[in-house]
Amino acid sequence: MSEPHVLLLTLGGTIFMTESAGGGHAAPDAEAGRRLAATAVDGLRVTARQLANTSSSDLRPHHWRRVLEEARAAVDDGAVGVVLTHGTDTLEETAFALSRLWDREAPLVITGAMRPASAPGADGPANLRDALIAAADPAARGLGPLVVFDGMLHLADQVTKASSRSVSAFASHPVGPVGMVDDGRVVLLQRPLPRPAPLDLELPDALPRVPALIAGIDEDLALLDHLPTGAIAGLVIAGVGMGHVAPEAMDCIRRLLAAGIPVVVATRIATGGTSEHHYAYPGSEVDLLAAGAVMAGFLPPAQARLLLQLLLAAGVQDVRGAFRDAGPGRTGALPGPGTP
Known part of the structure; x- marks a missing residue:
């Protein structure tokens, strides 16, 4: 039998960068990319295709579109899975977007590096x-896109970059990694629940304009009143506490909602998510919901922004329902010994 085939797609990032002489600044390096693209795994046939070699802050939706086109074609042609290299700065955003767009059972695995190839x-x-x-x-099939970093497997719709420096840079919220790579195989630590249905969307060159603002003391959002009509398609607020x-910000929020501009409220807190029922004072989640805003649940602000952009691009009308379907996490503990 022929060896299983995995397609390696590369977008660059630190994994394909080297430092200048004396350990100076890191920059993209084509030669580093060629060396890493030649990485071999016994019993596996790997072919590599470079789509870009850039920092992840310079990526756009058309890069995602190309990734999806290449990955789908490879899987449909017999590849057992696809790996995508990516800069870590926005890796969590690409992972989340692909989690809503990848429509194959084969694994689409995203990885990168925190240290340049020469370090x-x-x-x-x-x-x-x-x-x-x-x-x-085979244990990774059907899980949707995954992020593999420092030996751990993260579901793409739950992963966040938790450190700007550590090689163990990524974490999963709210329930931790779904698995790990150990002794040359995938070991699942949790049982994933069914994935949300992929969005029916042909990615545009630019997503609808949705800014994300941080709530805090003395922030009334009044600057939004000075935007030209049609300047934004939606708004995400990184709220305090449970959202x-x-x-004083409620007047601006109500004006946006009355104009048909959806407002999604996440929390700036790292864990715990938003609520829909704990507090009922002006500016609380109950007040926001009554005004017509949508609570982001466990989605961090960056992922909430992306989901709203994708929903708007796909013409989805039930934004509140789509965020509720995003759920609090789609994993449960694996059964212990003797558990049916």
């Missing part, structure tokens, strides 16, 4: 090898 202790080779193993492992804003 002592570079983490890129190990991350890439683990990602290739995960992409070919609260200053009472």
Whole structure:
């Protein structure tokens, strides 16, 4: 039998960067990319295709569209899985977007590195090898896109970048990694629940304009009243606590909602998510819901912004329902010994 085939797509990032002489600034390096693209895993045939070699802050929706086109074609042609290398700065955003768009059972695994390829202790080779193993492992099928980093597997719709420096840079909220790569195979730590249905969307070159603002003391959002009509398609607020804003901000929020502009409220707090029932004072979640705003649940502000953009681009009318379907996390503990 022929070896299983995995397609490696590369968008660049730190994993394909080297430092200048003397350990100076890191920059994209085509030669580093060629070396890493030659990473081998016993019993696996890997082919590599470079789509870009850039920092992840410079990526756009058309890059996602190309990734999806190439990945779908490879899987339909017999590849058992696909790996995508990506800069870590916005990796969580690409992962979330792909989690709403990937419509195949085969794994689509995203990885990167925190240290340049030339640095002592570079983490890129190990991350890439683990990602290739995960992409070919039947245990990863049907989980949707995954992020593999520092030996751990994260569901793409739950992963966040938790450190700007550590090689263990990613975490999953609210329930932790779904698995790990150990001894050349995927070990699942939780049982994933069914995935949300993929959005029926042909990605445009630019997503609808949705700014994200941070709530806090003395923030009344009045600057939004000075925007030209049609300047924004929606708004995400990183609220305080369980998703609260200053009472003075409610007038602006109500004006936006009356104009047909959806407002989604997440929380700026790292864990815990938003509520829909704990508080009922001006600017609380109960007040926001009564005005017509949508609470983001466990989605962080960056992912809430992306989901709203994708929903608007797809013409979805029930924004509140779509955010509720995003759910509090789609995993449960694996059964213990003797558990049916």
